[in-house]
Amino acid sequence: MNQLRNCILGISFGLSMAAQAQSGKEIMYVGTYSVRGSEGVYVFEFDRAAGTMQPLQSVSNAKSPSFLAIHPSGKYLYSVNEGADKLGGVSAYAIDKATGKLQFLNGQSSLGGGPCHISIDQTGKTAFVSNYGGGSLAVLPINADGTLSAAADSVQDAGTGPNEKRQEKAHVHSATLAPDNRFVYVADLTTDKLNIFDVDAKASTVKPASTPYVSVKPGSGPRHFTFHPNGKYAYLVEELTSTVAVLSRNPKTGALTVIEDNVKTLPADFTGQNTSADIHIDPSGKFLYQSNRGANTLAIFAIGNDGKLTKVADQPTEGKTPRNFLIDPKGDFVFVAHQDSDNITIFKRDQKSGKLTYTGQSVKVPAPVCVIMASR
Template structure:
């Protein structure tokens, strides 16, 4: 495996990737059915295919992934770690895209399921689903993770006795201005809002400190419109999406659409929603549904509100995470229970999808991301 040359220069890093001309993808998995850990692929845009480059051993379910803004490092939560949780750092060879293990730290809570990195590359935020907490870890100049410097333990319950018996922190998403962190808690039906200090890797509650959604809806993942004025929340337990306007000065969220239905009217079987993304133009929003096994497609109005324009079955079972490529041309859907990633061509005018016929075998894929 080639070792990365650490330059510390973002410009050099991005130039190196541009010169390589490669589009590199990373897939996080659960440690099931022979999964080796993290998988590395090269995407051939002309052919619309994914070619395997590397598998990186990690037997602790490196499920969710995040790239450092420099592109030189990658981070994974280790969802199958012990009650203290875990998170790992890897260096990225900018020529080949291959990974090399650097170090690991505790996430200070069970079942870490999501990680994000701030735009300065100095701080990582880890969501502990099982522990109901947020952990804050410093990132050192060599890309390694330091010991956690802050932790927020959430408390509370919701009306769904099976899923909301306690706090379940599911994601922590940074605002486009890198000033606020939005933490979705499935157990308490809240999106907690924090001011962040990335220099010292600390957080403190914003004012107001949270936004509340309909009881029993189960907040999961959160995303921002490219203009930063609007934000959207997956409501896992009700298979719906909530739309917010955002005050960029205070970080406050104002609910402008509640419990927008994502499933077809004639679908009556069990379902939970999972992931949510907006295309680069900001015209369309997509949300994955596990049970229906498809993506809901919405048009986004000038006022930020959603209008449903269709659905797309995803050619697999339990579509968890999915990726819209940075150019907005393709969507890649990771299916946790059928061990495959399917590739769709995207109509950038209508938002509709067409299956390309390409299905890549990966054991228990949970997260798919692309180096920019």
């Protein structure tokens, strides 16, 4: 399952939500850091016809519920609690089918500090939590009622990298399920590796795959990872060098091969400090987008038949520090969450060229760092 599916899962909300679809309104969820008055997780209604977001609910969580994921059934939402103590935290919420609003179910430890990413396997039985501060992966069973059980497995990473400030110890940044749900790919910013694990979703356990990892350029800093819709190619944000790596995948073994590394994502005339953050591919598989914090842009690439990238444009995001962003499942809109300017900006997307046009719509949210849509 690619990053787009991880942070934008297609789900069903029943007849009442179908009525909302007919009116052009859809439900969105925003994860935040607990600063500048943030209340926790925010729920919005998106009016597709008008291109606007209206607030529906805020759910109290003072532990920085940053990254979010929706259960494949559409009945539950999960947040990592990045501001929890050294044992970390994950929260489960029930989604009201009629309104899209949330109700807290339960929480569990992520067995490591600074949990920053969560993904759910396609069966909906297992959650994978990446602990940035703890440098580990936690694997949590999901019960039939959507609640989380205590972690059934965990993997501690170790190592250092050439960037002494950022690669002083292991920093696990994301865990991405393969399209076939057989493997999970775990990015460690410090070791410059994608670690590859076989997944047992029923038991909520993992073990190293026959090819246990792929390495990228030292000092590049792997962060987020996404698969092309065709499953043949995958793309990795290299945070510290503001680049992207292109990889091919062996569907039998899950092994990855780098076919293009350190592809530059910054505007040619940019000379300041920058770190890259998020990465998504549009539903057609024709274009790739990557966010840059510092340049405050989305880099836009065309994807060739061989999986390789050609730069199309650099789109200013109309805010400061663009973290996660969302390409809506229909490919018409892009929503960019800005951590440091407290806003989400909305862009119209040209499906032929891949280019973006700012709609002028900017929604106020304190320190937004993840935005996802509950689509039908």
